[in-house]
Amino acid sequence: MKKILVAHDGSDYADRALLKAAELAGTSSASLIVISVVPNLCFSEIGIDCDTVTRLYRSEIEGAMEGVKTLLSEKGIEAETMVLEGNPADVICDHAGGMGFDLVVIGSRGKQATERTILGSVSSRVVACAPCSVLVVR
Numbered sequence: 001m002k003k004i005l006v007a008h009d010g011s012d013y014a015d016r017a018l019l020k021a022a023e024l025a026g027t028s029s030a031s032l033i034v035i036s037v038v039p040n041l042c043f044s045e046i047g048i049d050c051d052t053v054t055r056l057y058r059s060e061i062e063g064a065m066e067g068v069k070t071l072l073s074e075k076g077i078e079a080e081t082m083v084l085e086g087n088p089a090d091v092i093c094d095h096a097g098g099m100g101f102d103l104v105v106i107g108s109r110g111k112q113a114t115e116r117t118i119l120g121s122v123s124s125r126v127v128a129c130a131p132c133s134v135l136v137v138r
Contacts, residue, residue, distance in 0.1 A: 002030055002031065002102055003030060003031050003033070003099070003100060003101045003102050003103075004021050004024060004025050004030045004031070004032050004033070004101065004102065004103045004104075004105060005033050005034075005035065005092070005095065005096050005099070005101040005103070005104045005105070006018050006021040006032065006033070006034040006035070006079075006104075006105045006106070007035060007036070007037070007088070007092045007104065007105070007106040007107075007122070007126065008034050008035070008036045008064065008065070008068055008107075009036060009037075009061070009064070009088070009107070009110050009122075010036070010060065010061065010063075010064030010067075011107055011109065011110055012107075013107025013108055013109045013110070013137065013138070014064075014106075014107040014110075015071070015107075016107060016137045016138070017105045017106055017107040017135075017136075017137040018034065018068060018071065018072075018105075019071075020105060020135065020137045021034075021103075021105040021135075022072060022075060022077045022079075024103070024105070024135075025077065025079075026077065030102070030103075031079075031080075032072075032077065032078075032079040032080075033079060033080045033081075033082065033099075033101075034065070034068050034072075034079055034080070034081045034082070035081070035082045035083070035084055035091075035092065035095060036061045036064060036065055036068075036081075036082075036083050036084070037061075037083075037084050037085065037086060037087075037088040037091045037092065038054055038057045038058045038061055038083060038084070038085045038086075039057060039085075039086070039087065039088055040054070040085065040086055040087065041053045041054075041057070054085070058083065058085075061083055062083055065081045065083060068081055069081055088122045089122045089125030089126050089129060090125075090129070092104060092106070092122070092126050092130070093125075093126060093129040093130050093131065096130050096131055096132055097130075097131035097132075101132050102132055102133070103132060103133050103134070103135060104126060104130050104132060104133070104134045104135070105134075105135045105137060106122070106123045106126055106134065106135070106136055106137070107123065107136070107137055107138075108123055108136050108137060108138045109123070110122055110123075123136050
């Protein structure tokens, strides 16, 4: 195994996936890249524009990624982190394929039930569309 992609959304499940991926990377000398995806959500029907929603999500996700960097640094693990935008499952799958990852590691559940209702199960969609093996961590 050479390249591991971790999908992180700031949830406890994502932290578990991160720790599992770090363990795998350490035992296999694989590189570790952690991405988080700002979903494209608009609520213009109720007076909230796309830019406002994106800015709020980005701020929250960037905070979570700072936590990821700290956690990995404390464990002596070097990893690249990225914040991307789009449909989370599609972005994860496209990134995994485009960058030649050997494994995607993702938590079994996301941050909030509301997001799951709006976006669907990201982990289920990633299992279905990823071009490489996927490890779903509970």
